[in-house]
Amino acid sequence: MDVHEAIEKRRAYRSLEACEISENLIKDLAYHASLSPSCYNNQPWRFVFVKSREKLSELFRALPEGNAWATRASMIIAVYSRKDFDCVVDDREYYLFDTGMATAFLILRATELGLIAHPIAGYNPDDAKEAIGISEEDNLIALVVVGNHSEKPNELLSEWQKQQELARPERKKFEEFCRII
Numbered sequence: 253m254d255v256h257e258a259i260e261k262r263r264a265y266r267s268l269e270a271c272e273i274s275e276n277l278i279k280d281l282a283y284h285a286s287l288s289p290s291c292y293n294n295q296p297w298r299f300v301f302v303k304s305r306e307k308l309s310e311l312f313r314a315l316p317e318g319n320a321w322a323t324r325a326s327m328i329i330a331v332y333s334r335k336d337f338d339c340v341v342d343d344r345e346y347y348l349f350d351t352g353m354a355t356a357f358l359i360l361r362a363t364e365l366g367l368i369a370h371p372i373a374g375y376n377p378d379d380a381k382e383a384i385g386i387s388e389e390d391n392l393i394a395l396v397v398v399g400n401h402s403e404k405p406n407e408l409l410s411e412w413q414k415q416q417e418l419a420r421p422e423r424k425k426f427e428e429f430c431r432i433i
Contacts (some may be wrong), residue, residue: 253364262363263420264370266354266413267406268399271367281329284361288354291339296347297354300330300336300384307384311395316380317357319372320408321398329369330384330394331355361399381391394429 253261273364279303290296303326304312310325312331322328331351338347355371371394381392405414 255360256367257276258360258363262359263368263401264371265368265401265417266321267402267404267408267417268321268336268368269395269402269404271295271326273301273327273398273400276365277365278303278327280365282363282423283343285354285358287420288350288357290350291341291346294338294346294350295354296333296337297351298332298386299358300386300391301327302330302384303327305399310370310383311380312382314376316374316376318410318413319374321369321406322372322395323408324406325397325399327398329358329398330380330386330392331394331396332373332386332392334390347391348393355394356395363431365399368397371395372397414431 282299282301285297285299286295288295288297296401302308308328308364311328315322323426333347333351335345335347338345338350340346358370359369375392378388380395381388381390386392391408405417409417
């Protein structure tokens, strides 16, 4: 699979089934994230790979009802950083951009490996930080829900979520997000 195919194939599916999470898989995903560019090569991203059922159960308590589907995850990757881990040029804080790029590399590698890696923003950050043992000063940017795609729709999905499973949601037209000058 090439990059073009991985980008086109990537979907934020919510119907998941279990997959094997090995230490080699985790190291592979982390390695590919580490190849992402960053300001002065600061590499501000931090990841916690949560795979134990006990820790996943604790983390699931930080999810709202709308993300109950994520309880089918085989792993959740907590993505975090801090402003002081990266460049600040005038008022531009690069750590969010750089961490986002590294997370995108990780997601594309997971896609290439046939996995679903669905980033979410719907969680209670304080509860999630406590569950995975990261400090209050850390900015928990996203959780990435990982599993195999299930063709059988997850019964925990809302009607809107079920519709999103059927076809890729429409993307904005070029003119809506780009300009050529």
